[in-house]
Amino acid sequence: MVDHELALLLARIQFAFTVSFHFLFPAFTIGLASFLMVLEGLWLATGRGVYMTLFKYWVKIFAVVFAMGVVSGIVMSYQFGTNWSVFSDKTGPIIGPLMAYEVLTAFFVEAGFLGVMLFGMKKVGRGLHFTATCAVAAGTLMSAFWILSANSWMQTPVGFAINDVGQFVPDASWFEIIFNPSFPYRLVHTVIAAFLTTSLIVGAVGAWHLLKNRNNAGAQVMFSMAMWMAAIVAPVQIFVGDMHGLNTLEHQPVKVMAMEGHYESHPDGAPLILFGLPNDKLDRVDFALEIPKLSSLILKHDLNAPLDGLDTVAKEDRPPVAIVFWAFRIMVGLGFLMLALGMFSLLARWRGKLYDWPLLHRFAIAMGPSGLVAVLAGWFTTEVGRQPFTVYGQLRTAESVSPLEVPAVATSLLVFVVVYFIVFGIGTLYIIRQMGKPPQMDESDPPAHPTRSAGITPAQAGLAHGGEEVSQ
């Protein structure tokens, strides 16, 4: 029994570790693919070389991030079977098709057109190349659609029956399963988060180069575009996040109790606990700083609305409160900082100082990684908040795990940690090094017809390779 529990714990750590790493890459590439599409579209429409400069600048980063996303994603697709085989057997008839649709409609599209997008500039006409870029962008969004549908079904399972061997089988239309109750909110919230994440990174890179040279046209354009995005999308995200929270309250009330740190029920108005240290042993929040009645106002739009607490839930059915409580606060806190950045940029724009207000640029640089952190924090909130279930209220995590032996899962966990830190650490260094280079203006116009000399020239490619192998 002890071995089983240890194996389960190690399997959970392994999954959390690999999925956290993986999730960072699509969170960045979903937005970046669309950004590249917009850049290439603007280049074709306006003929301004600065857009092509930025396209070439960011496509190099995209290629590295995408490669890391692909390889870590393949790990995920097999980890369901290696570490969570009982889950795979039981939910395969429902989760399996959703993931198969992801592969068929998204994964192949991205992978198939990526080659043309990266290497085909000299081989196909500009229209076809733009089509490839659009296909990659659309693929990333389709991928998000199916993965979030599968994930949302695990959060808010509907439309199923249990067959005589204990499998979840479809018992309603697939439409109902795909568009399960939390899916629309989760999809919009996550895709917006991805766009915001990208805009914060692009904005930080733009700001970095503006600090060094405020006249760099490439830095100006990327900073301006990123700040428009942040200014428009951050408030939208806060609104959508609130709606998502209300949806969670309706379908996964226990998760909201953990997010709010409500150990006790509040029959006449629950306070909003701003900070505190959740204490699962004593069922209370130590050192709580709270605003009376505000939680009821936010969640029920009524100061005195009663809210149930974790005391109404059996201990073995509660998620670990501290992780959910803190992850949620990190996400929300960063969300408001993003809003502040967006508003600051509007102010700077209005005063005509968007490119020469170092305080704004420093703030943008500091906020660069915040999207990634917020995305992870949000992911932890929703996934840890679902515990102790893999399929909410239906299938326990402890019952989902493979018949694992401790040495096997411990070894694989160790190797995953070592390999991921080495490989993705180096990848991150490469990306940061690339980001440190200022975008160099290239005044090439869009080609009027397919040509083998436009776009990324062999001369540049040779420079980027370093000349040494040419001479060998």
Add this chain to the structure above:
Amino acid sequence: MTGFPFDLTVIWAGIIVFAIVAYVVMDGFDLGIGILFPTLKPGPQRNVAMNTIAPIWDGNETWLVLGGGGLMAAFPLAYAVILPALYAPLIAMLLALVFRGVAFEFRWKDPGHRAAWDIAFFSGSLVATFAQGITLGALLQGITVSGRAYAGGWWDWLTPFTLLTGLSLVVGYALLGATWLILKTEGELQQKAYRQARLLGAGLVITIGVVSIATPFLEADYYTRWFAWPGILAAGIVPFLVALTTWQFFRSLALGRELAPFLLTLGLFALTLLGLAVSIWPYVIPGQVTIWEAAAPPQSQTFMLVGAVIMLPIILAYTSWAYWVFRGKTGEDGYH
């Protein structure tokens, strides 16, 4: 097991087999390039070899995801039993694919450490291939099942037979890689690939032969299948076709053909997979679980079939287009 669900399950078995064949056909040669990498000179030879596959490897590898994902969706029980049974080789394969996949980008980003990423590319390709070969062998030699779960030990997959199938696949993928290089390159590199193809072709024939002889003796069931009616048909025809294909293969090398060696190697792979099917059918876990026992309910299979029927031809179409875009001999220029 009669009527509509019967057909559906067989169709899905066909689709999974198709995904596996597509995977072997497409990712086999690019893994093979990785296996051959140490034999290529650093500099232009390696850069050209890498560029022959850089635009397509990602799409190629996606078939592996379809194979795994499709298995979970259409045959969840098989997925849930086979993957834990092959825990170590599969984890090794995944980690190897991580190293190998990022090497495509990383080796360009930092010329100072290119040698290290070339080693990562080679060892990742080698380990991934070897692990896939072991997986195949372990499946053939049988998996212990109890109830709906894997019930064997953690090292059951490791036997002389699986090491042999692992080695065979390494030789086979390397041969695919060499024949791909014949097709996509010219000059000194192409000449080297011709020499390697002759050597590896001989190696593959030997390993296929040993595996084929060993297989019927793994299980009494395989023996009867191959040597009783109607298996005897396959037992007679398959070796004959293998011999014929091999002869044509060496002939095409001698004649300096560029495309034929690659296609004939694929032919050899198709024949071995056919042999595998004769051994296993209609089991998905040999001797334990048939495809019908492992199948997802018809509602799941029908729903997915709609997607597969619509999407697979589209996928094949744009994949072909991508290959077409990068047709002809490959130069040294990338986008980097």
